[in-house]
Amino acid sequence: MTPDIIIAPSILAADFANLAAAAHAVEGAADWLHVDVMDNHFVPNLTIGPPVVASLRRATGIPFDCHLMIEDPKRWAPAYAQLGAYNVTFHAEACDDPVALAKDLRAAGTLAGLAVDRDTPIEPYLELLPHFDTLLVMTIKAGFGGQAFMPEMLAKVRTARRHANAGHLDIRIEVDGGIADDTIEAAAAAGADAFVAGTAVYGADDPARACRKLRALAEASRVRQTTSDSGGRTV
Ligand code: DX5
Numbered sequence: 001m002t003p004d005i006i007i008a009p010s011i012l013a014a015d016f017a018n019l020a021a022a023a024h025a026v027e028g029a030a031d032w033l034h035v036d037v038m039d040n041h042f043v044p045n046l047t048i049g050p051p052v053v054a055s056l057r058r059a060t061g062i063p064f065d066c067h068l069m070i071e072d073p074k075r076w077a078p079a080y081a082q083l084g085a086y087n088v089t090f091h092a093e094a095c096d097d098p099v100a101l102a103k104d105l106r107a108a109g110t111l112a113g114l115a116v117d118r119d120t121p122i123e124p125y126l127e128l129l130p131h132f133d134t135l136l137v138m139t140i141k142a143g144f145g146g147q148a149f150m151p152e153m154l155a156k157v158r159t160a161r162r163h164a165n166a167g168h169l170d171i172r173i174e175v176d177g178g179i180a181d182d183t184i185e186a187a188a189a190a191g192a193d194a195f196v197a198g199t200a201v202y203g204a205d206d207p208a209r210a211c212r213k214l215r216a217l218a219e220a221s222r223v224r225q226t227t228s229d230s231g232g233r234t235v
Pocket residue numbers: 010011012013034036067140141142143144145146147176177178179196197198199200
């Protein structure tokens with residue numbers, strides 16, 4: 001069964017010398033492991049690439065949510081599908097034909113995700129959403145972990161959720177950046193149902209416990225939302 005809420009710890013905030021341990025630390029508590037791939041061109045930062053993903057894939061059973069912050073995703077993204085990623089997300093800003101790449105990814109056996117960075121409006125991409133399984137709305141400027149959550153980004157989540165509901169689209173809306181105990185409820189209320197958390201999970205003493213707390217807060221927020229949408233009746 002697909003869970004209502006996806007919690008995706010980002011290994012960007014983990015100890016890069018112990019990535020397998022970081023994965024094991026959230027097994028049973030997280031739904032996806034968020035893998036931030038950065039190429040020092042699309043974003044200034046540089047992280048990991050296919051060899052690390054291949055090794056880590058063998059070390060854990062958690063589905064991988066690969067977030068490609070790279071130029072030329074058409075060239076590189078299908079490799080992550082072939083390595084066994086569950087979802088591969090690339091940036092709208094880096095791709096002139098997102099629908100073609102989404103088709104390539106699905107054909108390679110993975111879910112296809114579209115990411116929009118802080119300064120990118122969502123409206124031009126709404127019509128493309130039927131071709132995607134996930135929409136990732138950055139709630140910071142892509143590139144580094146540990147930044148402050150930007151609540152104004154939730155307007156994009158609300159717009160996308162309205163559009164998805166109106167069109168009965170089967171799409172996850174994921175938020176990434178500054179997600180923590182004090183921000184996840186607002187993101188869930190706006191319509192997000194997948195939550196990336198780096199610092200909030202791997203900065204905690206007990207990463208699995210941090211995941212469970214985030215999930216409980218997101219679930220409670222969605223229940224409140226459903227109740228208020230139905231005029232106060234419990235549904
Ligand atoms: C940043 C990455 C995020 C990052 C989030 O560009 O896409 O996934 O790990 O880190 P936190 O949760 O610390 O904001």
